[in-house]
Amino acid sequence: MSDFESRGQRFVALCMLGILLFNYPVLALFNVPGSVFGIPVLYAYIFIAWVALIALMAMVAESHGRDRH
Amino acid sequence: MLHGSVIIFTSFAYLGLLFAIAYFADQRADAGRPVIASPYIYSLSLAVYATAWTFYGSVGRAASDGVGFLPIYIGPTLMIALWWVVMRKILRISKQNRITSLADFIASRYGKSALLGGLVTVIAVIGILPYISLQLKAISTSYSILVQYPEIVMPAQLDAEPIRQDTALWVAMILAAFTIAFGTRNLDAAEHHQGMVAAIAFESTVKLLAFLAVGIFVTYGVYDGFGDVFARAAAVPKLHRMMTPLDGVAGGYASWAWLTILSMMAIMFLPRQFQVTVIENLDEKHLNKAIWLFPVYMLAINVFVLPIAFGGLLRFPDGSVDGDTFVLTLPMAEKQELLALLVFIGGLSAATGMVIVETIALSTMVCNDLVMPVLLRLRGLRLNERPDLTRLLLGIRRGAIVLILLLGYLYFKLAGEAYALVSIGLISFAAVAQFAPVVLGGIFWKGGTRAGALCGLLGGFAVWLYTLLLPALARSGWLPIGLLEHGPFGIELLKPLELFGLSGLDQITHAMIWSMLANVGAYVGVSLAVSPSADEHRQASLFVDVFRQTGEAEGARFWRGTASAPDLFNLLARFQGVASADGAFREYAAGKGRRWPDDGLSADAELVHHVEVQLAGAIGSASARVMVASVVKEEALNIDEVREILDEASQVVVYSHRLKQKSHELEAATAELRAANERLKELDRMKDDFVSTVTHELRTPLTSIRAFTQILLEDPEIELEQRKKFLGIITKESERLTRLINQVLDVSKIESGKAEWRAASVDMKEVISDTVTAMSQVFQERHIEVEVRTPDRVSVVSADVDRIIQVMLNLLSNAVKFCEPGKGRIAIVLSEQAGGLRVDVRDNGPGIDPEDQAVIFDKFRQVGDTLTDKPHGSGLGLHISGKIVEHFGGRLWVESSRGRGACFSFTLPTGAGL
Amino acid sequence: MRKKILVADDEPNIVVALEYLLQRAGYEVHIARDGDEALRQVEAHVPDLVLLDVMMPLRSGYEVSRCIRERSDWRHIKIVMLSAKGRDAEVNKGMEAGADLYVTKPFSTRELVEKINGLLAS
Structure with missing residues (x-):
């Protein structure tokens, strides 16, 4: 069961990370004029952070592969 | 011009296709070869989250405030990270209790309370009505816009309101019929609507593809990529502030945070999400893939929202066109007839998917948690005595579907125009939160x-x-x-x-x-x-x-009473039909190794519980409880008895937990013992080797001594010179024997920790000069040049001076042993380094092979130049020296290569020591 | 003609003792300090008897004994093993390697010479 618990903890940590990334004050850091590859900074940041978060979730979800019940 | 009939025909063709898919999936499910038993289909079905609100409304919201649409998709991504903890649990509970809906879940949790189930149903229906009306609005609005092609006219300007409202009514009725056909084929709501899920997964694909098509067309067809759209928008002063959209909005961040929280709740508690995620789930493991695939879907459907929004704002700068319609009006303005039609179908997919699942979920709730509990309590209806209630149940559900859609239409008529799409949706989100x-x-x-x-x-x-x-x-x-x-x-x-x-x-x-x-x-x-x-x-x-x-049987522990198996069977048959009840009883009997109805079944707590759970799958847990109570004579348990049972159970859990722990401890202890045993065996073997080696080393000088004494004893006529030589050998070999015995004792003392160590301040300079003086005789005899280099001042180290002298003597005599007489050179270097002193003793002897360097510090290891004499000494000297240096916190090592001499070095920490 | 004996041992004092004893008993004595040298000496002098220390550098007494036994023209050479190790297993190993006699150190010089005399007389 410890595998289950540790995976749960990793997911909770990812959720925390997400809440941190997508809220004040981190968002405010990117709410500035300018652009990245032609895309306004804030929009670029949100989408990049989003992709990264999903990638991490995929890694945790698939990391142990098989389920034991 | 796209004639209305073309649009309507296409729409019906699309709905027909959906129905065909659903029918096919249902057939496959009945044949026991489900098509939806895949994590990918499961993830796609979760995308019923993206409704017409997403399809049209996201762009509308983006056009008005830039980023406000994003929390509605980021929130679910965050929530899904917690699904591993939360949703797995809800899934397990729902499967064990055959939960039929969100209302049923809540009612069941709080003591199978019919009142609570009813309240949840009322909240859900009232809360979701705006959302359903929004879908009707979306379909009718998009229809009335598309039918004007190639003109772009907003319905409000067209004075076509009555027509559009008629459209909405028609849409509502068609969807009701369609949903009834989809969702009320089976009675057991806990059994899966596999056909519906397949159709929803297909719709999710269609709406995503349609939206991506528009996105790609606008971004790369009309404009020259993302950068181009944003650059042009930034050049318009009115749009400039949308490049940093969180500026200046009152409570911008707070509203962002609340929207995120709201959608985190929505992804769990919208009735349709609960339906597809929990009720329709076939396998808990599908969750693993859905946890990241569904967020990927949400990401994909949002990538082009901003370019479309800015594209629309640039294309229709006068504000005459509603942002909610950009997805449709942009292709129309570019005269892309087919793309516009595809968009309409995509929007239709998004809307119908939502309406179908939502109304099925709500109708189940209305039937099981609102209507049935009331009907069952109305004794005047004599519902208890009716032989077959399946038709009644299906009738209630169908009626509920029609009613809900009509109410949705009514809300659209009452309040539909005052709000944009997104605001209407958020009202529903807040209700389910x-x-x-x-x-x-x-x-x-x-x-x-x-x-x-x-x-x-x-x-x-x-x-x-x-x-x-x-x-x-x-x-x-x-x-x-x-x-x-x-x-x-x-x-x-x-x-x-x-x-x-x-x-x-x-x-x-x-x-x-x-x-x-x-x-x-x-x-x-x-x-x-x-x-x-x-x-x-x-x-x-x-x-x-x-x-x-462990499973369903768990609930049976709480039941005490008397019942008869045929009564229970009849009860189940009345709600599920005879065939289904028969199947349930056969399966149960098979699990007990019996055959129903030939063998009969004892109506024990487990059977009663089984029937109640089966029944709950049809009419919800609260009603099921009432019905079961009507055919069995139950002795109500009071709270203390329940507590007792629970305590018993928790005792068992505690015991089994302890048992597990004990057995773990036992295993660990066994492993430790085994390791200790191995270690002992190893030590025993080492001791054997040691004894064997020691005796060998002792026998060698003894052999010489005995041989020469015997020679001298038996042969009195030996010449004086010879006699002297033999006596000299005897003396030397006796000394060797003594030295060996002392060293063996030394080793055993050090290893058993019984050695006495005196610690005092030691001046290494003095130690070196003393030992060199003591050995000077040997150096002279062998013509060995000795060079000593020491700094002017060195720190004192704390150590046992006799032991350090022993180390020095050992290293020096070692060096002497390997120096070729006459050409030997030995260098002794004392230096101070961080934290301690370092002594190097370098010789110009034959050197030591790298593979031998690791072992020369072992007991009785001797490495010699085999072309000369066997090296003298016991093979214990370096071993003892190493132990001594280690004891005082230092290290002894050798650096050498064959033919280039050897350098033995050791360190002693200053200020440390014992 | 005097019989030839090869003494092979890496312990110089023991070699001195054996050399003295055997010369006094009338044998021609050759010396080797390790296994390889022992084999070279056997090749060079073809002694009648070889006294082999078991623990020698380069080649153990067992090996030297086996090498000697492999040559048919050396079949007549008597082999006496000398060892500080006297356990049964080691004695057996020595005999298997082709030794005629296994003597545990320390030994009685008189007995050793008598046994050698016996071996060479037969």
């Missing part, structure tokens, strides 16, 4: 009670009605607008949009703060104040401890 405390509290906190849940839901819902629904109706003109501006009866403090003076927030944030405060406060407060009944206590335990239980 009220379920969060009782559900989440219910699965993690045993203390939550029925009274607490009722009060929490009522409080939260009341605030929602007052702060969100009431203003919506007032703005639509159905209530006096003064209510919003001055508060009821002119009481400013009660203004629905600035309750108790809380102002400066947007409407949703304001409503969420107050409703959650009321909801959570009442739920927790009342739960703590009112003690739970026996039923609540039992259900709380079954839900919260679901992972500790």
Whole structure:
């Protein structure tokens, strides 16, 4: 069961990370004029952070592969 | 021009295709070869989350404030990260209790309370109506716009309202018929609507592809990529502020955060999401893939929202075209007839998917948790005596579907025009968020009670009605607008949009703060104040401890009474039909190794529980309980008895936990013992080797001594010279023997920790000069040049001076041994380095092979130049020296290569030592 | 003609003792300090008897004994093993390697010479 618990903890940590990334004050850091590859900074940041978060979730979800019940 | 008939024909063709897919999937399911048993289909079905609201409304919202649409998709991504903890538990509970809906889940958790189930149903229906009306609005609006092709005219300007409302009514009726065909084929709501799920997954694919098609067309067809769209938008002064959209908006970040929280709740508690995620789930493991695939879907459907929004704002700068319609009007403006039609079908997919699943979920709730409990209680209907109730149940569900869609239409007529799509959707989100405390509290906190849940839901819902629904109706003109501006009866403090003076927030944030405060406060407060009944206590335990239980039979422990198997069978047959009941009983009997009906079954607690759970799958847990109670004579358990059973169970859990722990400990101890045994064996072997080696080393000098004494004894005529030589050998070999014995004793003392160590300040310079002096005789005899280099001042080290001298002597005699007489050179270097002193003793002997360097510090290891004599010495010297240096916190090592001499070095820490 | 004996041992004092004893007993004595040298000496002098220390550098007494036994023209050479190790297993190993006699150190010089005399007389 410890595998289950540790995976749960990793997911909770990812959720925390997400809440941190997508809220004040981190968002405010990117709410500035300018652009990245032609895309306004804030929009670029949100989408990049989003992709990264999903990638991490995929890694945790698939990391142990098989389920034991 | 796209004639209306073309659009209508295409729409029906599309709906027909959906139905065909559903029919095919149902056939396959009946044949036992389900098509939807895949994590990919499961993930796609979750995308029913993206409705017409997403399809048209996201662009609308983006066009008005830039980023406001994103929390609605980021929130679910965050929530899904918690699904591993939360949703797995809800899934397990729902499967074990054959939960049929969200209302059933909540009712079941709080003591199978019919009242609570009814309340949840009412909240859900009222809360979701705006959302359903939004879908109707989307379909009818998009139809009335598309039918004007190539003109782009907003319906409001067209004065075509009556037509559009008629369209909406038609849409509602067609969808009702379609949903009935989809969703009420089977009675057992806990059995899966596999055909529906397949169709929904297909719709999710269509709407995604349609949206991506528009996105790619606008971004790369009309403009020259993302950069181009943004650059052009930034050049327009009016749009410039949207490049940093969180600036200057009052409560921008707070509203962003609340929207995120709201959608986190919505992804769990919207009835349709609960339906596809929990009720329709075939395998818990599908969750693993869905956890990241569904967020990927949400990401994909949002990538092109901003380019389309900016594209629309640039294309229609005068504001004549509603942002909610950009997805459709942009292709129309570019004369892309087919693309526009595809968009319409995509929007239709999004809307119909939502409506179908939502109404199926709601109709199940209305039937099981609202209508049936009332009907069963009305004795005048004599429902208990009717032989077959399946038709009645199906009738109720079909009626509920029609009713819900009609109500949705009604809401559209009443309030539909006052709000943009997104605002309507958010009102529904806020309503279902009220379920969060009782559900989440219910699965993690045993203390939550029925009274607490009722009060929490009522409080939260009341605030929602007052702060969100009431203003919506007032703005639509159905209530006096003064209510919003001055508060009821002119009481400013009660203004629905600035309750108790809380102002400066947007409407949703304001409503969420107050409703959650009321909801959570009442739920927790009342739960703590009112003690739970026996039923609540039992259900709380079954839900919260679901992972500790073995299966369905768990619930049977709480039942005591008498019943007969045929009575139970008839009961089940009345609700599920004879065939289905027969199947359920056969399966149950088979599990017991018996055959139904030939063998008969004892109507024990387990069978009663099994029937109740089966029944719950058809009519919900609360009604099922009432029905089962009508055919069995049950002895009600009082709270103490329930507690006793629970305590027993928890005792068993504790015991088995302890047992497990003990056996773990035992295993660990065994492993330790085994390791210790191995170590002992190893030590024993080492001791054997040691003894064998020592005796060998002792026998060698003894052999010489004995041989020469015997020679001298037996041969008196030996010449004096010879005699002297032999006696000399005897003396030398005796010394060797003595030295060996001393060293062996030394080693055993050091290794057993019995050696005596005196610690005093040692001046290494003095030690070196003393030892060199002591050995000077040997050096001279062998003509060895000795060079000593020491710094002027060195720190003192704390050590046993005799032992350090022993080390030095050992290293020096070692060096002498390997030096070629006459050409030998030995260098002794003392240096100070960080934390200690270092002594190097370098010789110019033959050197030591790298592979031998590691072992020369072992006991009795001798490495010699085999072309000369066997090296003298016991092979213990370096070993002892190493031990001594280590004892004082230093290190002894060698650096050498063959033919280049050897350098033995050791360090001693200053200030340390014992 | 005097019989030839090869003494192979890496312990110089023991070699001195054996050399003295055997010369006094009338044998021609050759010396080797390790296994390889022992084999070279056997090749060079073809002694009648070889006294082999078991623990020698380069090549153990067992090996030297086996090498000697492999050559048919050396079949007549008597082999006496000398060892500080006297356990049964080691004695057996020595005999298996082709030794005629296994003597444990320390030994009685008189007995050793008598046994050698006996072996060479037969």
